[in-house]
Amino acid sequence: MxxxxxxxxxxxxxxxxxxxxxxxxxxxxxxxxxxxxxxxxxxxxxxxxxxxxxxxxxxxxxxxxxxxxxxxxxxxxxxxxxxxxxxxxxxxxDARRVNADEQREARFLLRCLGVAVFAAMNIMLLSVAVWAGNASDITPEQRDFFHWLSAVIALPAVAYAGRPFFRSATRALMALSLNMDVPITLGVLAALGLSVVETLHHAEHAYFDSAVMLLAFLLAGRFLDQNMRRRTRAVAANLAALKAETAVKFLGTGEIAEVPVAAIKPGDLVLVRPGERIAVDGEVIEGRSEIDQSLVTGETVPATAARGARVYAGTLALDGTLTVRVGAADRGTLLDEVTRLLDRAVEARSRYVRLAERASRWYAPVVHVAALATLAGWLFAGAGWHQATVTAIAVLIITCPCALGLAIPAVQVVASGALFRAGVLLNSGDAIERLASVDTIVLDKTGTLTLPQPELCDTAVSPEVLALAGRLALSSRHPLAAAVARAAGATVPLAEAVEEPGQGVRAAFEGDAVSLGRPAWCGAEREAAAVAASDPEASVIAFRHGRAVTVFAVRQRLREDAVAVVAGLRANGFAVEILSGDRTAAVSHVARRLGVSEFRSGVTPAEKIARIEALKAAGHRVLMVGDGINDAPALAAANVSLSPVTAAHLTQSAADAVFLGDRLAPLAAALAITRRARKIMSENLWLAVVYNAVAVPIAVAGLVTPLIAAVAMSGSSMLVTLNALRARAGAAERGAFGEAYAGPGAPISDRSPGDEAPNRASGGSAPRDPGAAVASVGQANSS
The missing domain is CATH 3.30.70.100 (Alpha-Beta Plaits)
Structure with a gap:
């Protein structure tokens, strides 16, 4: 049973x-x-x-x-x-079980690779000893001894290191199908079998080194691919980290208890305390707090949540206590919707098939048919079984897909190194090919085009006032206060400072009251309105010292090279647009500075996906660049995606690559390097095809021995590997990509001088920042 x-x-x-x-x-x-x-x-x-x-x-x-x-x-x-x-x-x-299985598989592949490389090195030394000798130096007995010593090393090494391919080929054959591992397995086993037979008959040549070297090459490529896929597994874990497992529920009048989120139903009341992550979607019925929604909406300015406001699971209560009536808890929350959208988008993108995998669909059947036809043809022509078998094995060896297996991984290794030097880290093995095919770039604003931390727009205020405001700001957890503290370089907070939830922070200094926070709380509404009118994108925070009032304008600063990089991208034919969940005023200001006419503000995660799907339906290949959790589904829905290293962990996991630093130049560098890499990948595949087109007829005609076939197969592998190194040389010739994109029109593709780039951006300087960023008055008007 x-x-x-x-x-x-x-x-x-x-x-x-x-x-x-x-x-x-x-x-x-x-x-x-x-x-x-x-x-x-x-x-x-x-x-x-x-x-x-x-x-x-x-x-x-x-x-x-x-x-x-x-x-x-x-x-x-x-x-x-x-x-x-x-x-x-x-x-x-089970995400945890899958991750554990992937880690175990990675360690297994690494052990197999180590065994194959060690065995190949030792067998090559023995082979060199045989090839370097002559009739007077090495007797037939000594040659046989070297061959048997090679067999003692090769047979157990192949039995262990070849298991990833043997298992895959066995599964395919049991399912009455073929995959690329079937000809690899047949080639390796045929080379070993023929080597043993030739050694038994005291033949001059054996091919143990070819079988082991083939495994070493292919295991290196498979480990690289598997390792990159394993690094993208953190999505579920990062989402789980945002979900609070418990919440404080009101059981009755004045009675509360901490219960699992799964036990909370719509209509229940929950308590959210300062510093806690909200566990449910719902409506505030009592209390007031600043809510950090940046991980969900992308908006870095905290939102004020008071009676009647909507709050969402995964957001953070900064400074006040809230009572929330639950609308959705374990299922149906905004965070749950983001998870569902992300899964759907990743599932759709997984349909992408890489160049080598497309080639393998026809390669395996052709190899098998060629070898069988050779065997049958020689037998039909009257040759003996030994000659026909040796010729058929030579065909298998000479067509063994080593060059094809290396065509893509070799370029990936070299291009990945070039990308790393340009500040780009790959998360996905096929990101190089997908980046190279991009024609449309969709950019998030907050944290992507701008730096992640808000900064004072201007510090045109007396150093004494800024220093005092900075010391007071150290006692607040509000992001705008933190920007004031950083601008002042404050390190010593004012003594006995008290933070008022949802308002600001106050203290006493040399007998005078000082306060920092909401303009209305500091009595600076008129001054704040003047600053906001001159700079609609900015957020304001007020500082009061006695009767003197200062209003600071704070906003996220554009990345230093954003204007030049975007101009260069547009000059090279890329369509660029901005999709952001931020306010219209903030998005339109950035779009004007960058010269981008196509932008949308206040968009939800679902609307971002809808826009990307519309672009893809129109035939565009879309690169999405974003940093917020609300961007993660859109990153997965795009053809390829990129996020800054400062992005949320979930967003980095959903992206195909992550770029480092405060500049946008790595984005341009990634497009330049991957375009060249894809060109070299195609060249390598054509080299493998041309090699087979020339070598196979010669082998079928019986004009090569298995030894020559092994040398030719190794030579083709070396050829594609050397060609792959051009990806590194090409990146070096371009120099530092940060300097290459110092101005508009910098080249990011291998165009000839006569080529004309469509949609070339017009020149012109960026508009100046509007208005003064700080409004100061010496004495507040008593009226």
Missing amino acids: TDTPDFSCFVEHLDDGVARLELAVEGMTCAACMLEIESGLGRLPNVTKARANLTASRVVVEWREDGAPAQASPDAAAVVGRLAALGYRAHPF
């Missing part, structure tokens, strides 16, 4: 009679695996959706539960059974 796991409790029953099952799948390593799983599950009756996610190792299956009796709908057991028949093991999706 077999013990079959029951997955029925993991089936989610949706509206309209649709059932949904999400599973983690082991053994999914490439796009061919995804297609095999999706097509296999899609053949089950009444299945409406089968989508595999290579990055997350997940499969989502949906089916109609009201199918006709003649075609009974599947259940969880049928789905898991079909996956098992295809050669893939499934279990309920």
Whole structure:
């Protein structure tokens, strides 16, 4: 009696009679695996959706539960059974288990790589000893001894290091399909088998080194790809970190208790204290607090939450206590909606198929047919089994997809290094190809085009006033107060300062009252209105010392090179637009300074996705650059995405790459380097194709021995590797990308001098900042 796991409790029953099952799948390593799983599950009756996610190792299956009796709908057991028949093991999706499995697989690949490299080095030394000798130096007995010593090293090394390929090939053959690991496995085993046979017959040549070197090359590429995919797994963990597990619930009059969020229902009352992350979506019915919503909305200026205001799970109460009537708790919150949008967007983007994987679809069948046809042709021509077999193995060895397997990973390694030197860190293995195809760039404003921390727009105020305001600001947790403290360079707070929730901070200094906070609380409404009128984008904070009032304007400063970089991008034919959840005044001001005519403000995460999907539907390849949690779904929905290193952890995980520093130049550098890298990737694939087009007919004709085939195969691998190094040389020739983009029109592509860039941006200087940023009055008007 077999013990079959029951997955029925993991089936989610949706509206309209649709059932949904999400599973983690082991053994999914490439796009061919995804297609095999999706097509296999899609053949089950009444299945409406089968989508595999290579990055997350997940499969989502949906089916109609009201199918006709003649075609009974599947259940969880049928789905898991079909996956098992295809050669893939499934279990309920658990982010922690998937992450642990990925780490274990990475360590396994690294051990295999280490064994293969160590064995290849030792066998190469033995091979050099044989090749370097002559008839007078090495006797046949000594040569046989070297061959057997190589076999003693190679056979156990291949048995251990080849397991990733052997397992994948076995699964494919059991499912009556082919993948790229099948010819690799056949080539390695054929080279080993022929080497053993030749050694038994005291032949002059053996090919143990070729088999082990092939494994070492391919394991290096697979480890790189798997490691990059593993680094993108932190999305679920980062979202979980924002979700409060418990909340303080009112049980009755004056009685409260901390309970799990799952136990809270709509209509309940919860208490939110200063410094706590809000656990629910709801409406404030009592209290007042400044709310940091930057991780959810992208707006860095705290919002004031008072009676009647809406608050959202994942936001932070800064300075006051709130009583909130729950609208949604465990399910249905804005954070839950962001999670759902993110999963959907990542799932859609996982359909991308890389160049090497597209090539592998036709490569494996061609290799097998060529080898079998060679064997049959020589036998038909009257050759003996030994000659026909040796010739067929030579064809397998000479066509073994080492060059094809290295064509992409070799360029990835070199380009990744060039990107790192330019301040860009990759999270995704296929980001290079997707970055290279971009024609439209969508930019968030807050924290992306601007620096993450707000700063004083101007410090045209007496140093004494700024210093005193800065000392008082040290006693407040408000971001605007922190900007004043940084501008003043304050280090010693005023004694006995008291913070009034939702208003500001006050203290006494040399017998006078001093206060810093809301203009109305400091009696500076008129001065604040004047500053706001001169600079609508700025936020204001007031400082009062006795009867003297100063209003500071604070806003996020544009990145130093943002104007030049955006102008250069537009001059090189990229369409640029801004999507931001910030206020219209703030977004329009930045758009004017950058010369960007297409911008939208106050957009929600769903609206950002809708805009990106519309651009993609129009045929554009979209790069999204953003930093807030509200940007994470849009980052995943775009063709490729980038975020600054100061972004929220969730956003960095959702992005394909992260850029360092306070400049925007790494964005331009990433586009330049990846365009060149994609060109070299294509060249490498063509080199592999041309090599096979020349080498295969020669091998089929029996004009090469397996040794020459092994040397030719290694030579083609070296050729694509050397060509890949041009990606590094090309980046070096351009110099530092930060300086390359010091002005508009800097080149970011390999255009010839006569090429004309469409949509070239017009010249012109950026408008000056409006108005004075600080308004000071010596004495407040008593009237």
